[in-house]
Amino acid sequence: MTTAILPSSPRSGLARRLLQPLVSPEVFDFWAGLVRPGASWNRPLGRIVARHEAARDAVTLLIQPNRHWQGFQPGQHLNVGAQVNGRWVQRSYSLSGIPRRDGRIAITVRRVEGGALSQHLTSRARVGDVLTLGAAFGDMTWPQAAEGSWLFLAAGSGITPLMSLTRAWAAAGAPVDLTLVYWARTREELCFVDELRALAQREGRFRVHFVLTRQDDLRDTELQGRLSEARLDSLVPDLARRQVYACGPAGFVDTARRVAAPRARVFYAEAFTPPLLAPVAPQAGTVAVRLTRTNRTLMLPAGQSLLTALEAEGLRPASGCRMGICRTCVCPKADGSTQDLTTGELHHGHDSALRLCVSRACSDLTLDL
Numbered sequence: 001m002t003t004a005i006l007p008s009s010p011r012s013g014l015a016r017r018l019l020q021p022l023v024s025p026e027v028f029d030f031w032a033g034l035v036r037p038g039a040s041w042n043r044p045l046g047r048i049v050a051r052h053e054a055a056r057d058a059v060t061l062l063i064q065p066n067r068h069w070q071g072f073q074p075g076q077h078l079n080v081g082a083q084v085n086g087r088w089v090q091r092s093y094s095l096s097g098i099p100r101r102d103g104r105i106a107i108t109v110r111r112v113e114g115g116a117l118s119q120h121l122t123s124r125a126r127v128g129d130v131l132t133l134g135a136a137f138g139d140m141t142w143p144q145a146a147e148g149s150w151l152f153l154a155a156g157s158g159i160t161p162l163m164s165l166t167r168a169w170a171a172a173g174a175p176v177d178l179t180l181v182y183w184a185r186t187r188e189e190l191c192f193v194d195e196l197r198a199l200a201q202r203e204g205r206f207r208v209h210f211v212l213t214r215q216d217d218l219r220d221t222e223l224q225g226r227l228s229e230a231r232l233d234s235l236v237p238d239l240a241r242r243q244v245y246a247c248g249p250a251g252f253v254d255t256a257r258r259v260a261a262p263r264a265r266v267f268y269a270e271a272f273t274p275p276l277l278a279p280v281a282p283q284a285g286t287v288a289v290r291l292t293r294t295n296r297t298l299m300l301p302a303g304q305s306l307l308t309a310l311e312a313e314g315l316r317p318a319s320g321c322r323m324g325i326c327r328t329c330v331c332p333k334a335d336g337s338t339q340d341l342t343t344g345e346l347h348h349g350h351d352s353a354l355r356l357c358v359s360r361a362c363s364d365l366t367l368d369l
Helices: 012-019 025-035 116-124 156-171 193-202 229-235 250-259 306-312
Strands: 045-055 058-065 077-084 087-094 105-110 130-133 149-155 177-184 206-212 222-224 242-248 266-271 286-291 296-301 330-335 337-340 346-348 351-355 359-361 365-367
Touching (some): 058 116, 058 130, 077 116, 087 105, 087 116, 087 156, 105 156, 149 156, 156 193, 156 206, 156 250, 193 206, 242 250, 250 266, 286 306, 306 359, 337 351
Parallel strands (some): 149 177, 149 242, 177 206, 206 222, 242 266, 286 365
Antiparallel strands (some): 045 130, 077 130, 330 365
């Protein structure tokens, strides 16, 4: 039976060459997946091999990728997809672990109200389920030769990429001073607490502070309050010599940029919710958007992101983070004018890499979709 030769075997290259004239990759994936879950002609897939509760409404999934997935650096993200209610849904998640010899990867997912994929992964996904995996992306990684003193500011799910970086720092022998300040609403929502406290006891160059915003009864090492200049000064009096990474909701990142960036040695931030939109003039009415691949013309509302407007018409363009970071939704624009919703900048004419999730139409458009 031809499907017994799987892409993960040493003979996979020869198998694909022999089978290519006879069977499509989609058909191969279907039958190969019945024999070995996660096997694929050329798609990066991953099989869940373990799961455990990370906090209230959060789980860590340990995933075994197939050989088509190309790896990651600590601090990066990837797009993960699963079949939910009969259709494939894809979203961006941070990797919370570090590269392992067995190739397995970990993501820590928090349940989001109304989030189809997060609810599926935290409540219904089980060991043995197969997920689609995108290429790792993101620039919030350790430099090749880290030096000086560092500060990580995390809020909510923003802890996941910073935990990956912290684990990589520990595995490298704690080469620099590192302080992590981690905000959550309540104690039950904190992830990795025991590991972080043990690391602080073991490594003299590491300090961790847990800051809770909706918790009345505080315990040792716990503080209360939101991110502010005064709070930062009390916890990190040497901020001026620190290199800062911040990750959390857009509002938290915006505050971190305001109170920390002007005084830190280096500042870099990533938000896991859509960025605060630039002030742009409201635009009513519709525009004609021609899709060249399907030879369709749709009348789309000018005030919405193109991704949202296309999805409302029943289309499913590839997408991931929905924040303009992962570039999964990029498509060429042949003509027309669009506006970047994060900066307010206008773009006229040809654009080879239009980001659908953070762009809106300002005129009739022609898209390569």
